Amino acid sequence: MPEPLYYAIAGFIVLNGVIGVVTYVTLLERKFAARMQSRVGPYRVGPHGLLQPIADALKLMMKEDVVPASADRPVYNLAPIVFLIPCMLIFATIPFAPGLGVADLNIGLLFFLAVSAMEIVGLFMGGWGSNNKYALLSAMRAVNQIISYDLPFIFACLIPVVLAGSLRLSDIAAAQHGLWFAFYPVFGWLGFVAYVIATLAAENRVPFDILEAESELVAGFRVEYSGMKFALIQLGEYAHMLATSFLGALLFLGAWSGPGPLWLGPVWFLVKAMVVFLLVTWVRWSFVRIRVDQILAISWKLLLPSTLILLMATALWVAWRSTAGA
Amino acid sequence: MDPEARKVVEMGYGGSERLTMNMGPQHPSAHGVFRAILTLEGETVVGVDAVIGYLHRCHEKLGESLTYTQYPSIASKTDYVAAMTSELAYVRAAEIIGKIDVPKRAQYLRVIVAELQRIASHCLWLGTWCLDMGGALGGGATVFLYCIREREWVLDLFEALTGARLLYGFHQVGGVRYDIPAGWEQKVRETVALIDQRINEYEDMLESNAFFLARTQGVGVVSAELAQEVGISGPLIRGSGVSYDIRRLEPYSSYEDFDFKVPVESEGDCFARYRVRMVEFRESIKIVRQALDGLPAGPISSRPGVKSVGQVRIPKGEAYARVEGARGEVGCYLIADGSAKPYRMKWRGASFSNLAILPHIIPGTKVADVVAIMGSVDPVFGEVDR
Numbered sequence: 001m002p003e004p005l006y007y008a009i010a011g012f013i014v015l016n017g018v019i020g021v022v023t024y025v026t027l028l029e030r031k032f033a034a035r036m037q038s039r040v041g042p043y044r045v046g047p048h049g050l051l052q053p054i055a056d057a058l059k060l061m062m063k064e065d066v067v068p069a070s071a072d073r074p075v076y077n078l079a080p081i082v083f084l085i086p087c088m089l090i091f092a093t094i095p096f097a098p099g100l101g102v103a104d105l106n107i108g109l110l111f112f113l114a115v116s117a118m119e120i121v122g123l124f125m126g127g128w129g130s131n132n133k134y135a136l137l138s139a140m141r142a143v144n145q146i147i148s149y150d151l152p153f154i155f156a157c158l159i160p161v162v163l164a165g166s167l168r169l170s171d172i173a174a175a176q177h178g179l180w181f182a183f184y185p186v187f188g189w190l191g192f193v194a195y196v197i198a199t200l201a202a203e204n205r206v207p208f209d210i211l212e213a214e215s216e217l218v219a220g221f222r223v224e225y226s227g228m229k230f231a232l233i234q235l236g237e238y239a240h241m242l243a244t245s246f247l248g249a250l251l252f253l254g255a256w257s258g259p260g261p262l263w264l265g266p267v268w269f270l271v272k273a274m275v276v277f278l279l280v281t282w283v284r285w286s287f288v289r290i291r292v293d294q295i296l297a298i299s300w301k302l303l304l305p306s307t308l309i310l311l312m313a314t315a316l317w318v319a320w321r322s323t324a325g326a
Numbered sequence: 327m328d329p330e331a332r333k334v335v336e337m338g339y340g341g342s343e344r345l346t347m348n349m350g351p352q353h354p355s356a357h358g359v360f361r362a363i364l365t366l367e368g369e370t371v372v373g374v375d376a377v378i379g380y381l382h383r384c385h386e387k388l389g390e391s392l393t394y395t396q397y398p399s400i401a402s403k404t405d406y407v408a409a410m411t412s413e414l415a416y417v418r419a420a421e422i423i424g425k426i427d428v429p430k431r432a433q434y435l436r437v438i439v440a441e442l443q444r445i446a447s448h449c450l451w452l453g454t455w456c457l458d459m460g461g462a463l464g465g466g467a468t469v470f471l472y473c474i475r476e477r478e479w480v481l482d483l484f485e486a487l488t489g490a491r492l493l494y495g496f497h498q499v500g501g502v503r504y505d506i507p508a509g510w511e512q513k514v515r516e517t518v519a520l521i522d523q524r525i526n527e528y529e530d531m532l533e534s535n536a537f538f539l540a541r542t543q544g545v546g547v548v549s550a551e552l553a554q555e556v557g558i559s560g561p562l563i564r565g566s567g568v569s570y571d572i573r574r575l576e577p578y579s580s581y582e583d584f585d586f587k588v589p590v591e592s593e594g595d596c597f598a599r600y601r602v603r604m605v606e607f608r609e610s611i612k613i614v615r616q617a618l619d620g621l622p623a624g625p626i627s628s629r630p631g632v633k634s635v636g637q638v639r640i641p642k643g644e645a646y647a648r649v650e651g652a653r654g655e656v657g658c659y660l661i662a663d664g665s666a667k668p669y670r671m672k673w674r675g676a677s678f679s680n681l682a683i684l685p686h687i688i689p690g691t692k693v694a695d696v697v698a699i700m701g702s703v704d705p706v707f708g709e710v711d712r
Contacts, residue, residue: 037471133347137369137693207465207537216693218354285468288460290537291694292369 010102014091021270022238023053025277032278033285060234063227068131071224075129080225080232083122086115087236090243095170097256097265108169109161112247113154116202119240120146123211126233127221138220141292142211145201148299149208153198155307159191160251162314173255182252187314192252194307196279199248201299203241205280207287208295241277248276344372347693351380355458355697358707362684364696371696374688376681381711389660389671394420394638397668399495401658404673405709406492407450410443411651412658412673412709413497418578418647419660420499420668424640431624432501433580438617439487439496440579440649441610442480442514445521447652448603448610449477452528455600455701459541459694469528476524479517486510499638501627511618518611525607532600542597546687546699549594558680560654561606562703565599567592572650579649584616596702639666653677653704675709 027042027049034041042049067076093108095101105111120143127139161167163184164175182192201208212220222233249255249272256265290298350361359380365373385404389397401416402409414436421428428436453473460466481491488494488504496502532538548558553566563570571588573581589605591598629638640662648657654676663669680703688696 033468037468038475039471133345137345137347137366141369207460210694216355216697285465286531287465287535288456288538288541289466289694290540291692293692294540 007102011092014102015088018088018091018239018242019235022235022242023057025238025242025274026056027053028274028277029281032281036282036285057231060231061228063230065227065229066224068224070131072129072131075125076131076224077129077229079122079126079129080229080236081122082125083119084232084236084239086118086122087240087243090116090240091246093169094243094246094250095173095255096269097262098170098174100266101170104168104170106166106168109157109167109172112169112243113150113157116240116243117146117150119236122236123221126225130221130224132224134217134219134223135221138211138217138223142204142221144292145204145208145211145295145299148296149198149201149303152194152299152303152307153202155304155311156191156194156198157247157251158311159187159194159314162311162318163187165318169250173250173257176254177257180252180254180257187310187317188252190306190310191314192248194303194310195248195252196276196283197303198307199244199276200280200283201295203244203280204237205241205284207283207290209284209289210292210295241280242273245273245277245280249273343367349696351377355700357454357700357705358710360700360705360707360710362696362700364693366693369692369694371691371693372689374685374696376684378678378681378707378710381707383712385673385712386671389416389668391667393666394499394640394668395634395666398497398499399493402493402495403708404675404712405651405653405656405677405706407706407708408443408447408652409493410439410496411649411656413494414440414579415647415649415651415656415658416660416671417497417499418649419645419658420638420640420662422645422647423643423660423662424499426500427628428501428579429625429628430580430622432626432628434617434621435502435506435626436497436579437581437584438514438614438621439484439494439502441613441617442483442518444610444652445518445607445614446477446480446484448607449473449480449521451603451652451701451704452600453477455698455704456532458697458701459538469531472524472528476521479520483510483514483517486513498627498629499640500629501625503627505626511621514614514618518614522608522611525604529604539597541694541698542600542702543593543595545596545691545695546702547594548683548687550592552686553594553683556679556682556686558654558683560651560676560680561599561602562654562680562683564589565591565602566594572648572655576648578647583620584613586613596698599702637666639664640668648674651676653706653709654680656709673712675712677703677705677707677709678712681705681710 031041042052045051045055067073090112092102093105093111095104123142124139127135160172160181163181164172166172181188204211222230225233249269253272256269258264258268345366347364347366348361349364351359361377363375364371388400392400398413398417401412404412453470456466456469484494485491486507487510488496496504548566550567553563553568559570567590569588569590574588586609589602591601642662642664644661646657646659648655655674656676657674659672660668661670683703687699
């Protein structure tokens with residue numbers, strides 16, 4: 001098969017797969033949250049509410065698309081796309097099984113981190129272009145928060161890189177054969193905890209969801225969006241969350257390794273990603289939101305120094321191990 | 327708005343750009359229809375202007391045009407979250423003017439419903455307050471749904487007693503309208519026992535949560551002097567270190583028979599107000615149990631059953647009656663002219679007076695603190711606007 005065709009087909013499959021999984025991830029979260037809150041959750045559409053995500057998607061598609069009169073139209077219209085593209089693009093480097101991925105780059109993790117940080121552009125465009133005060137405040141908060149938490153997030157991601165000695169995601173997954181990095185003594189444990197905390201913040205989940213903050217800023221940067229544009233933003237947000245869940249499963253939980261035949265690998269990978277996702281969801285539905293100044297303080301005074309020290313300690317340990325072993 | 331507070335705002339001008347933002351009247355955390363015009367410098371609130379009146383229903387005029395028999399069921403609509411207390415304030419004022427005796431059993435029943443109402447109201451407060459801080463898509467919603475579940479049980483009890491879940495019309499001049507149905511006492515005991523246990527769970531969930539503490543401790547501090555000067559009451563003033571509870575200071579409806587604590591916290595922040603209300607939950611449960619234990623037999627009203635709406639006539643005179651509602655002092659001033667309707671009625675709504683504290687404590691806080699403070703004040707806009 002010619003190479004461009006391969007990429008086109010693989011990209012098509014991954015994109016559609018992601019959209020399909022994302023719609024059902026929302027159902028999973030709603031069911032999970034409902035159980036936590038002693039409710040039933042979606043139940044009416046299809047058996048056990050299984051068709052609910054489709055009904056939601058159809059509803060959003062049929063809604064009127066409202067553009068505020070005073071909005072900056074090009075920026076406002078472009079924002080959901082600019083927000084969605086990086087969120088989808090990051091799936092390109094994730095290998096779902098050995099050799100099964102769109103592009104297994106040798107700088108896979110770097111690509112992932114760089115592209116996922118791009119979402120802030122779309123987010124700020126949405127907040128600015130809406131010409132709404134709530135949206136503007138939310139966009140300002142978003143810039144603050146995402147810049148503060150990208151660094152700890154990157155440092156936490158780099159710990160498995162140092163342990164595995166490669167930026168290529170499939171190498172990192174292969175290096176966990178026998179011992180998942182989440183169970184790697186001390187460095188792995190702390191690294192996984194730091195990863196989950198940084199993920200919460202980078203994903204804007206409660207307790208770090210100040211940019212959505214519906215009790216203060218109504219719905220934050222997407223307050224003026226409706227219909228399909230709103231759906232695109234929502235899709236991007238959940239896709240990003242799904243991607244970081246996959247990344248967490250890949251970096252710390254051994255990716256596709258698991259009992260059973262080889263073809264079960266992607267299933268194991270999905271299960272592990274869902275474990276990370278539910279961990280994040282569990283935190284989300286049990287905490288109250290913290291304030292913007294407290295969020296910044298946690299990042300710069302606590303999370304950033306501790307992940308930096310942990311990363312350096314891991315590097316020293318790996319260097320010592322290799323010299324002692326040689 | 328208080329001119330002094332406005333002056334403070336102008337002095338705080340640092341030359342940076344300002345943003346005027348409306349919080350309300352339609353806003354997810356407005357607790358009704360309240361409009362706070364916030365002046366922001368970045369995230370910091372430098373001024374707040376409160377606009378009320380969106381829910382004004384001419385209650386004082388209604389009081390003049392409805393008879394003593396009709397109005398108690400309308401009085402519940404002032405504070406619809408704690409409807410029992412406003413009914414009680416009105417009928418007490420009429421009873422004081424007319425020197426009408428209330429049988430002991432009716433007094434005890436009034437205490438039971440008032441305390442159950444306090445539990446139900448505090449349930450809603452805890453839920454909505456956490457919803458404000460935690461978001462409808464977060465941990466706050468979890469606490470909210472738990473609290474609503476407990477509130478429903480109390481409302482079920484009220485439904486069994488009066489047939490209504492929100493606005494009861496339980497009180498009447500000279501007593502109460504309904505006696506307790508069979509098996510109700512046992513149901514009350516089971517419900518309060520369960521709520522007692524659940525309160526421990528909420529305390530575990532919230533007080534060992536660092537984020538909850540970070541959001542509430544040291545936020546919205548009201549000093550005892552400020553509290554007394556502004557005239558706030560209820561859990562707010564008790565959270566500022568002033569022991570002011572009408573049930574204790576001026577016992578009405580046999581409150582002197584019961585043994586209960588008046589919780590006081592000295593810090594004056596949101597967390598202190600939270601603690602006061604959590605202790606009040608337990609004290610209310612204690613009072614309900616004592617009242618059920620000592621519930622005397624006898625008539626539930628000193629007046630015969632109502633045959634016509636104009637039947638109750640109150641002689642000429644005037645009186646002020648006050649009761650301790652879930653939100654503070656609920657007062658009713660009545661001037662009677664000997665007919666079946668009062669000549670004039672004046673409400674003192676606890677929420678209205680409590681709301682006056684906002685311009686004193688909000689400037690200088692962050693936007694997120696505004697909703698935390700608003701929630702800890704626990705206003706009900708039916709009572710603010712009347």
